Amino acid sequence: MKFETIVTCAVTGAGDTTGKSPHVPVTPRQIADAAIEAAKAGAAIAHLHVRDPETGQGSRDVALFKEAVDLVRASDTDVVINLTAGMGGDWAPSADDPAMPGPGTDMIGPDARLAHVRECMPEICSLDCGTLNFSDTDSIYISTPPTLRRMAKLVQEWGVKPELEVFELGHIRFAKAMVEEGLIDAPPMFQLCLGIPWGADQTVETMAAMKAQLPDGASWASFGVSRMQMPMAAAAVALGGNVRVGLEDNIYLDRGVLATNGQLVTRAVEIIERMGGRALSPQEARNRLNLRGADT
Template sequence: MKPNLLTDKKVIITAAITGGIHGKWANPSLPLTAEEQAQDAFECYEAGASIVHIHVRGDDGQNTPDLKYYGKTVKHIGEKCPMIRQIGNGIGARVIEHKFTTKSGKKRLTTEIVQPSLEERLNLLNIDPEPEMHTINAGSFEFRTPYGGSLFKNPQDFNRKYIKRCNKKSFGIEIEVYDSSHITNVLEFVETGLLKPPLHFSLVLGIKGGAEANPANLLRMVDQLPDDSTWQVVTVGKFNLRTTVMAMCMGGNVRTGLEDTIYYGKGELAHNNAQLVKRMVRIAKEIGREIATVDEAKQILGLI
C-alpha cells in the first residue's frame, strides 16, 4: 500500500504499558501488578488510547506465562475502562542469574535468557476472562537485549495454529512483523484463506536482530502491505518518537508507552504511560487527524 499524507482516517492509539523486557529499575513508573496496569490503562484511556497491549509479571517481577496473572490483569482493566485488551503473544523471556565462585575465589555472575515454550504461548488463548485481541509474531529471529540474545521462535506452523484458534474464538489479531520477510510469511496465510483482509499490522523497528529503525525500512515495509490494511509502527529506543510521528503522517496508527520507550525526552524519564499518550494525541490533532474512540477502533478493526 502507499502512504497517504492527507488521510482523514482517525488514529487508533495503542498503549503498550509494561512490555516484557525492563522493570522498575529502568523507570519506577512502569506498572507491573494487575492493579497498577489497570490504573495505567484507565489513565491512558482517559488520555485518548483505545487499545491496551498487555504483558504480565509474576510476584517476582519477571515475565510469566501463568494464566492466573493474565486473567487478573484482563479482569481489572475491564472493570476500570472499556479499552480493547490485547495480549502480547510473545509473553517475554525470564532472566535467570547464576552466581558462582571461580577456582581463584573471584565471584562471578552470568545471566541466562529463558524463552517461554510454544505450548505456553498457545495457552494464552485460554485466558479467562477473554481479551478482545491477540498478537502474532510473524517470523523467527534472534532477539537481542542488554541481557543477551536468544532465538525468538515463531515458526509458520505455530502461527497457523494460533490464527486458527483465534478465528474459532473470534479474537481480533494484530500481526507483528520485524522485517520484510515476515510480511511475506503473512501473505501466505492470506493466500490460503486463513487470514482474511483487512489485516492489522505492527511494523516493529529497532529491535536488534530485526529491521533497523530508519525511514527506508519503514517505507519498504508499508509498500509490502495489502492495500486495505491498517498499521502502526513500533519503534524501540531513541528513534521511537520520530518514527511514530512519521508513521502517523503517512496514514498509520500509533503505539506508545513504557514498553517501547521509558523516556519522554533525552535523559528525561516519562512520568507515566498517560503522559506519552497525551503527547501523541496532541501531535495527531496538530497534523489534522482525529482520535478514534474505543467503539470506532472496534469498527475499524472488525471487532464489532
C-alpha cells in the same frame, strides 16, 4: 489528508525496565491502572503483558493475565484489550552443549502460548510472525510456520483478532501467506516493529518499504523504541498508519525525564492533532478493525 489514527499503548512489556523507572507497572493492579490511564489519555487499545509481582520479570501466568484483564473490564473506562502472545518462544543454547537449552530458555507449543488468550478472550492478541535474533546474546526468539498457522487458526476460531507483529520483510511475506490461506480474517492488522535488535531499523525509509509490502486493505501501525518512539509515531501518521507508544518500548518523555504511559499517549495524541488529525475512540477502532463488539 485527514488523519484518523488508532493509538495503542503498550503499557509494560517484559523487558528489564522495572529497575530503570518506577513508572513501569508490575502487579496486575498496576498494569490495569496503566491501561486505564492510557485510555483516559486517548489510547483506543491497551497492549498488555504481565510480570511476576515478586521479581518484576515478564510472566505468562494465566492467573495474572486474568486478574489484570478483569480489573480493566470492571472499570468504567472503555479500551480495546490486546494481549501479548509472544511468550514461550525464547531459546538460549547451553554453553556446554549448544544442542541443548541453556539458562533463559522458555519454549512451549502453540496451544500453551495462547492459554491466557483462551482464558481472557480479549478483542486482540499479538502474533509474532517469525524468528528473530532479539539481542547481542545467543538468545533467539523462535516462531515457526507450523506454530504460527496453529495459533492463527485457534484465535480465528475464538473470534480474537491477531495483530501481526512483523520485525522484517520476511515476516510480512509469511503473514501475507497466512492471509491468502484464509487464516487471517479481513482486514488484516499489522504492527511494523522497528528498532528491535536485530530486526528492521527505525527509519522512515524502512517503514515506507515495509508498508509497501502489506496486502491491499490491511490496517497497520508502527512503533520505534527509545528516543525514536515519537519520531516514528509522526512518520506512521504521515504515511497513513496507526501508532503505538508506551513504556514497553520507551521509558522517557524527554531526555532524562521519565515518562508515564499517560504522558506518552498524551504526546502522541498531540502529534496527531498538530498534524491535522484525531485519535479514534475505542469503539471507532473496533469498527475500523472489525473486532468483536464492532457496530453492525
